Amino acid sequence: xxxxxxxxxxxxxxxAAPDFSSVLDGDAIVKTAKDAFGTEKEITxxxxxxxxxxxxxxxxxxxxAQAIDQSMKVLKLMGLT
Numbered sequence: 744x745x746x747x748x749x750x751x752x753x754x755x756x757x758x759a760a761p762d763f764s765s766v767l768d769g770d771a772i773v774k775t776a777k778d779a780f781g782t783e784k785e786i787t788x789x790x791x792x793x794x795x796x797x798x799x800x801x802x803x804x805x806x807x808a809q810a811i812d813q814s815m816k817v818l819k820l821m822g823l824t
Contacts, residue, residue, distance in 0.1 A: 744802050745761035745762060745763055746761045747807070748761075748798070748802065748807065748810055748811060748814055749761045751807055751810075751811050752811055752814055752815070755811065757815060757818070758780065758818075759814065759818075760775055760776065760778075760779030760780070762775040762776075766792060766795040766796050766798075766799045767792065769787075769788025769789065769790075769791045769792040769795070770788050772791055772792075772795060773788065773791055776818075791817065794813060794816060794817045795817065797813050798810050798813045798814055798817070801813060
């Protein structure tokens with residue numbers, strides 16, 4: 744599912760990097776984003792975990808458009824958009 748969401752973000756003109764960590768592992772998700780996009784902006788694992796949980800729920804509900812919207816909010820929160 745992570746790759747599918749990333750593909751949709753890229754089709755919409757955004758940048759994305761799939762992460763296969765648990766949504767409960769905010770540190771791993773932040774590391775993936777920093778490795779892919781090189782941000783120095785500080786973000787707490789709790790902030791990211793909350794957003795990733797929303798994305799996970801939307802993905803499970805087969806709501807890709809809303810999952811993409813939430814993914815873009817995560818990128819903005821991280822200063823990557």
